[in-house]
Amino acid sequence: MKTSSAESVSLVRLIYDVRVRAILYQILAVVGVVAIGWYLFSNMSDKLARQSIATGFGFLSREAGFTISQAFIEYRPSDTYGRALLVGIVNTLWVSFFGCILATLIGTIVGILRLSSNPLLRLLMLAYVEALRNVPLLLYLFLWYAIIVAVLPGARDALNPLPGIYLSNGGLYVPNLAWSGAHAGVLVALALGIAAAMRIAGTMRRRRIETGRERAVWPFVLAAIALPTLLAFLVLRPDTTIDWPSVGRFRMAGGLHLTPEFTALLVGLSLSASAAVAEIVRSGIQSVAKGQWEAARAMGLHEGATMRLVVLPQALRVIVPPMTSTYLSLVKNSSLAIAIGYPDLVMVANTTMNQTGQAIEAIAIFMMVYLGLSLAISAFMNWYNARVAIKER
Known part of the structure; x- marks a missing residue:
């Protein structure tokens, strides 16, 4: 009898233990979600079966039979639906990646200029930010597409803003390097070299803090990046022939052709996101106390060194978290490409x-693809935020 009472008391204590209850609630929540999902899936399958509608992913192996206007990997209408969806995924990744890079570069410059001592320049940057932030992105996509198609000149009179780059109503033409497995190998070696360089720089930084001895870091970083890349280049020997675009009699010849839809989407996404990046950079810089600027000037640092060595390391802890949201929004906003006819994942999936x-x-x-992209971006930005965060001693 006493043993039974003791077991009851132990069981009650176990149930009311905070850690046990937390685990139990999580298990119950997971079981509930799985049960609801299974019920909805079973109900949907039953309804579709009654209407003789096929289910499953077997259609991915069937012939697609439709063309895709812009494909960055090889594709023919005789390929499968799975291959067509892969083309849509690559198209989405392509425009999102370069959109994030351009938005970061433009937004950082605009954000710094928003703090300029020149009132006219400051006002112009403010107008840039407000104009892009307060108009729906979809309208700007229509605007950029109309400008490219209806305003820009034809191929014979194509604009040549930079050597090897042409812009006309047919889209953007840039130099093209035929990609191969050897190039991928060199790229992997470069990525490994960058990772090794970051590790070496971090180790030498910690030793400098521990010992107080200053030592040049850049030779070791340069060697870590250059040696694996050079070795891979010598071993794999990738073809480095570049196909340059040129103006023909009736159309452009050579190079990589980026359609008007891709160009309009890239411009629209980049400029729209750059306005948000500009405000993030401005607020991050302004979050650094004025005393930090004054201390840096008192030590004889010029403005560039002050920004790079003193202000930005402290501003990044404010800048990085909202930048993650901006990148996520840019990737998800790329789904608006269907409005101007760019064959991204959503458009290919709709077809x-x-x-x-x-x-x-x-x-x-495409829900799982966007979820995977969002989680990958969040994981990378959280990792980067942890690296740049100022750690207390």
Whole structure:
């Protein structure tokens, strides 16, 4: 009897233990979500079966039979729906990647100029930010597309803003390097070299803090990046022939052709996101106390060194978290490409579901792709934020 009472008391204590209850609640929540999902899936499958609608992902191996206007990997209409969706994914990644880079570069410059001592320049940057932040992105996509198609000259009179780069109503033409497996190997070696250089720089920084001895870091960083890349280049010997675009009699010849839809989408996404980046950079810089600026000037640092060595390391802890949201928004806003006809993932998936009738599977695919991209960006930015965060001693 006493043993039974003691076991009851132990069981009650176990149930009311905070850690046990926290784990128990999580298990119950997961079981509930799985049960609801299974019920919805079973109900959907039953309804579709009654209407003789095919389900499953077997359609991915069937012939697509439609063309894609812009494909950065090899694609033919005789390829499968799976290959077509892969083209859409690559197209989305391509425009999102370069959009993030351009938005960061333009936004950083605009954000710094927003703090200029020149009132006219400051006012112009303010007008830039407000004009882009307060007009829907979709309208700007229509505007940039109309400008490219209706305002820019034809191929014979194409604009040549930079050597090897042409812009006309047919789109953007840039130098092209035929990609191969050897180039991918060199790129992997470069990535490994950059990772090694970051590790070496971090180790030498910690030793400098521990010992107080200053030592040049750049030779070791340069060697860590250059040696693996050079070795891979010598071993793999990739073809480095560049196909340069040129103006023909009736159309452009050579190079990589980026359609008006891609160009308009890239410009629209980059400029729209750059306005948000500019405000993030401005607020991050202004979050650094004025005493830090004054101390740097008192030590004889010029403005560039003050910004690079004193202000930005402290501003990054304010800048990085909202930048993550900006990048996520840019990637998800790329789905507006369907409005101007750029064949991103959503447009290819819509064509697929219209031809196969399997809308649920197609929607599930691009939902999972966008979820995966968002989680990958968040993980990378959280890792970077942890590295640049100022750590207390």
